[in-house]
Amino acid sequence: MRLENVTVFCFFASYLCALMLELTQFLRQSVTLKWSSLGLTVAGLIAQTIYLVERSRQTDLPPLLGSSHDWLLVSAWLAVVWFLGMKVWDSRLSIGIFVLPLVLVLVVTSRFASSEPNPRVSISYWGSMLHAALWVFGILGVILAMIVSVMYLLQHRRLKHKRAELPALHLLSLERLNRINWWLIVCSVPLLTLGMITGLWMSYLAQSSSAPVSLANSTFVAFSLIWLGMAVLFGWLVVSRKATGRLVAWRTVLACTFLLVTLLAIKFLSVDGIHARELI
CATH class of the missing domain: 1.20.1440 (de novo design (two linked rop proteins))
Structure with missing residues (x-):
């Protein structure tokens, strides 16, 4: 073939x-x-x-x-x-x-x-590569954090009701799931933040090109909200030593769901930013 x-x-x-x-x-x-x-x-x-x-x-x-x-x-x-x-x-x-x-x-x-390839890649090839890599790994961390959170909730519910583990549903312990969840969020938020910063830098460089990008658009506002929501969660996890258990899992699921839905919506609704139809 x-x-x-x-x-x-x-x-x-x-x-x-x-x-x-x-x-x-x-x-x-x-x-x-x-x-x-x-x-x-x-x-x-x-x-x-x-x-x-x-x-x-x-x-x-x-x-x-x-x-x-x-x-x-x-x-x-x-x-x-x-x-x-x-x-x-x-x-x-x-x-x-x-x-x-x-x-x-x-x-x-x-x-x-x-x-279709993004024509703005030519503005800064390595800058575009860095920006895309930061967002990909940041979003991957969010996806995995959401998966681990769901696993945590299922394991928590099973133990709370003292039910035997299903043979087809073998999960890690609550302690391990919580630790993995914590690290995924703590690592993904800085990546997303750096992705925001490099995105702003790419927008700045595009001002002098034939395809300038305006920051006064829905894309910039939406990504700013994404960053703000994840930054708040990140700060809460780092500052609060008691940020464990079911509450962490639920907040992670809600934050990750918000991020993923917003990100997918941006891919189709954005029309004038560096993440428009030619999203890098």
């Missing part, structure tokens, strides 16, 4: 089938189905990697700078890599039922995002 024939549907179908096999574990425990799900996930990751490499060859740009379409797929790719890494660390963990749905959402969303 020629590499250019790999499409979004190829790895979308692989991830979808992998998720279906993960869910069948609740009906019937099977080592064969478990490994089949993992194999499909790996196959999907390989197909997605080939697709991104081919896209990069066509646009002559790294995937981070290609377009909104590529940017979303890079986020999904990193989430799958994290999922596989966690499975290598502890193969018993039930991570797929939490990660794969979000991966599928990112892949589907990329189908409707702009696939």
Whole structure:
């Protein structure tokens, strides 16, 4: 099969089938189905990697700078890599039922995002690369924090009602989940903040170009609100030593959901900023 024939549907179908096999574990425990799900996930990751490499060859740009379409797929790719890494660390963990749905959402969303390269990349190639990388890893941290928060809530509820652990739903201890959640938020907020700063710098550089960017637009306001919400949560986690338990999980879920919904809305509603239809 020629590499250019790999499409979004190829790895979308692989991830979808992998998720279906993960869910069948609740009906019937099977080592064969478990490994089949993992194999499909790996196959999907390989197909997605080939697709991104081919896209990069066509646009002559790294995937981070290609377009909104590529940017979303890079986020999904990193989430799958994290999922596989966690499975290598502890193969018993039930991570797929939490990660794969979000991966599928990112892949589907990329189908409707702009696939045209951003002409503003030429203003500052390395500045654009840094800006995109900070946002990708910052958003990835948010996604993973939300996943860990949901896992924490499920584990907390099970222990509170003194229920036995389901064979198909093996999770980490509350202490580990809380620690991972804390680190993800503490790491993602500075990345998002630096992403905001580099975005402002890119906007400043664009003033003297043929495609100037105005900060008086909905994009700048929306991203400022994102940064403010996450910065408040970050400060609360750092200052308060008692910021643990169920309250942390709920606040993380709400903050992350707000960020993700706003970010996806910006991708389609922005029309005049550096994150317009040609979002880097």
